[in-house]
Amino acid sequence: MNAIVLAIVLMVMLCLLKIPVAIALISSALLGALHSGLSMSEAVDTFNDNLLMGAQVGVTYIMIGAFAVAIARSGLVDLLAYKIASQLDLNVGATNKGVKWMLLLALVAASIMSQNLVPVHIAFIPILIPPLLGVMNKLRMDRRGIACILACSMSASYLLLPTGFGAIYLNEILLANVNSVGQAYGMSATAGMVLEAMVLPVMGILLGMLVAVFYTYRKPRSYQDALSTTLQTEKPLKPLNFKQIIFTVAALVVALICQLQFDSLLIGAMIGFMILSAAGIFRWSDQDDVFTEGLRMMAQIAVIITFASGFSGILNATNEIAPLVSATADFIGDNMVLGAALMLVVGLFITIGFGDSFASVPILAPIYVPLAITLGFSPVATIALLGAAAALGDAGSPASTITLGATAGLNADGQHDHISDSVIPTFIHANFGMLIFAWVAALML
Template identity: 70%
Template sequence: MSDSLSPDVSPGRDRFARSRALPVLALLAVLYLIALAVGYHINAVVLTIVLMVTLCLLQIPVAIALIAAALLGGLHAGLSMEATLAAFNDNLLVGAQVGLTYVMIGALAVALGRSGLLELLARKLSTALDRDSAATGRGIRALLFAMLMIASLLSQNLVPVHIAFIPILIPPLLGLMNRLRLDRRAIACVLACAMSATYLLLPTGFGAIYLNEILLANVNQVGEPLGLTATAAMAPKAMALPVLGILLGMLVAVLVSYRRPRDYVSSPSDTPVPQAASAVTLQSPVPATLNVGQLVMTLIALGVALLCQIVFDSLLLGALIGFMIISVTGIFRWREQDDVFTQGLRMMAQIAVIITVASGFAGVLGATGEIEPLVSAAADLIGDNMALGALIMLVVGLFITIGFGDSFASVPILAPIYIPLALALGFSPLATIALLGASAALGDAGSPASTITLGATAGLNADGQHDHIRDSVIPTFLHANLGMLALAWVAAMVL
């Protein structure tokens, strides 16, 4: 299905979006020229991120917005076009590696869709909905939310696949979600909030990397000369209140903001279909039943893929081997392998491209040399006001992480300034850890270039009815970040 089938897209809305784009861009250009004329220096990082977010809100493709904002931000910082392009290109490799991984995950998702395993789950739930009343509808709705929260939790620690489960698990359930009239924005918030809360609080899997290998390592590296030493037990305590803010935001999204039914275009039969490849035509149908051999081999493929990912620390290798096992067991025809892989590529192309481009964008932000002046300018505004200091630190962290789209990369950038500043203002060690950990995590869920929001869109937009900016980025930004910001400020003041 195309985006034109989305209930929020209409010719009138499209004309309105187009008509407001040029005036907004013209206004930004005029303000920029006025600032230059009066001699006011605009921080290049601020300009770049504001421009990127503005272009995204104007429905410019995210990849184009990232590239355009990066080039203009580099030029504004005084870099030549050659230097800006070099900074952009030099950082593409890491993003390309991650993007290739998600392409392989897409192929595995389509292969699993052909197996019928997830289709079987969707059919069972749909059958239960058929024979029941509204009470069962509420029960299935609650079951879906619980299942997605558990999957999100496990994806960060016990089964550390991060967002890889989303394009595999979500698409086959879209038909059922349509029948339940679930607002997919609520699903996006559940996925983003649950994944963020897990790695920010639990010191296992990705949580062990963030809390121990990145957050505590930077706190001790910068803080030890200043008399601050942090232990592994301190990080979860410091992050408990900020994480509570994320969980409260998730509850608000499900119970208040997106509680009302929302209609989507369904297939004529209104039955669950393997939406993992719905953007293209399947060459062979998903089997109506799943025989024991298919079930066993599919489960073996998943188990081996997970084992390889854990042992070799390579999600790419795990997805590759899982795909090969499903291929050789005859779940789909041997000659259809190219077709299955191509469908997976098409399904994950957007996330792969954006992740790659976002790495170049982050490289240009670093090359401007104006991240540290931005943080230092914020510090100058604080004085000795602890309450104002905590708020400004959190807001600046939110802003920087929106640009990077990655909380893991933001900690080393913020730590050298945030830790001395927090100690100078009189914050306790726990409060200092909370400020740094939350400042770096704010914006991870809610950035156009975040893997969390991109993953949510990859699953929920499998049938072309879920817009990345309006339905993933804005809802997750509001519900994952505002509650976290408020309770992180509280944590800084009371710990």
């Protein structure tokens, strides 16, 4: 068996058996490395050498968590939750459909803006979701559906809208790799082709989200109200003063500007935290407590991202990604229909292991672009195949920041399991529709 296949299958199986994701990543990576012929010492060294990149991202998310807690101390998010809760009809038999759909649309809008207009990625989830859990509990909303809304909206946003993270994925990574590899084969692509190529795959993601909302998770689901998420609608919260509003908004704006200026979420979040602290949004003596609370909130994400970096490093070190794709190409022959399907499935499989579509494009491009050209696919179809193949599995991987972010927010009261409530629902609803629609796009374009 190919070592890549073995490692990813083992990782998925261990996660489904409720083994902690971090342990599943380490053990499956080491077993895959041993199967490929690496010694244990080589496998451990490779794993350790690749932890640095993940640790850098992990530290960033810890700082984002601290910034999120600092913003929560301002009272703005609690005020939003109170305003929504005050619209609820608490009488027996009340459906509150208007409040429910208002909340769902707000989550879709926040998810889209988090990738493009205000590119903070998953940072908005631990800020926005926990204060709203009481409202969701009252509405008996199935949090698995909420996880699908967050994952599908964020994925669709960066895969189609060419600003923020979308500009990075579509132009700086996808288009650049297609043109770099395709140059030797006389193929070139434009930004317009990228948007044309990704429309149908994104429609597949959005269809999956609609299925989750209107069919799979439409039935009410009950949760216990934790003390921190209990609705309090009898009396309003303490009014916010002008200073709180001005400095909180200023912190958000300055954090965004610094993030864009220095291309660093870490710097943006740190400066935003410092502004809120200096403005007295929370007591100066509480700085350590606020930071520690943010660390606890994002610790699982930081650890898993760090170990996922070691896992992906071992996948590369086995040198068996190329043989896996080459074996797929040999099986395909000159069958375009089969070729498109298998290229997408293999891409899905590899991205589940890496947990990051941005990292998967440079790995797949040197093999997928020549293969697509050989099979006779057009430049637009080639972009659709590569762009979708690398994105499949991003939502739905146990190590993906999207699923980890959804869990961080929805599990604030300990009632949302990462694997069964985030990973499996988002894998099914974000990937199946995208795979089918991307396959159709490759054959039509």
